[in-house]
Amino acid sequence: MNKNGKAFPIPVRTNYSCSKCPAYCCSYPEIEVSSRDIERLAKHFDLSYRDAEERFTKYDAKEKVRLLRHRQDRVFATVCMFLDQKKRRCTVYEARPGVCRNYPDSPRCGYYEFLKFERAHQDDPKFIALT
Ligand code: SF4
Ligand code: SF4
Structure with missing residues (x-):
């Protein structure tokens, strides 16, 4: 504990490096957004809630949730519309859902482990592993 009675933050070591990854997680077809997420995106783009909801999300009637819209990608079949497909980075990082x-809510990312294994195996640090 520190002098304010708060626990010291424990540094968490992660096994993944998003900057070396082609953003596989942004290709997940079901990236669910809440109304708070839509509000944040609306504010970021200076849009109304309804406009942001319409432009950036679609309704999944089966699951009764709203999902981020996708577009075609040259690496994976489709990715979130907010991914910069060249730099493989989020373009709305500060306002992301x-x-x-x-x-990945864990110190490990399963895809990154697979990617690292494939890159070592292929002896190519830029190899993109497709699942
Ligand atoms: S798949 Fe894993 S390593 Fe790649 S961007 Fe997502 S969290 Fe980062
Ligand atoms: S909002 Fe950003 S981090 Fe989230 S899926 Fe889209 S590109 Fe990836």
Whole structure:
């Protein structure tokens, strides 16, 4: 505990490096957004809630949730519309949805482990592993 009675933050070591990854998690077809996420995106783009909801999300009637819209990608079949497909980075990082903030919610990322293994195996540090 520190002098304010708060526990010291424990640094968490992660086994993945998103900057070396082609953003596989942004290709997940079901990236769910909450109304708070839509509000944040609306504010970021200076849009109304309804416009942001319409432009950036689609309704999944089966699951009764709203999902981020996708577009075609040259690496994976489709990716979130907010991914910069050249740099493989999020273009709305500060306003990204909660689910993106929390992912992978663990010190390990399964895809990155697979990617590292394939890159070592192929002896190519830029190899892109497709699942
Ligand atoms: S798949 Fe894993 S390593 Fe790649 S961007 Fe997502 S969290 Fe990062
Ligand atoms: S909002 Fe950003 S982090 Fe989330 S899926 Fe889209 S590109 Fe990836």
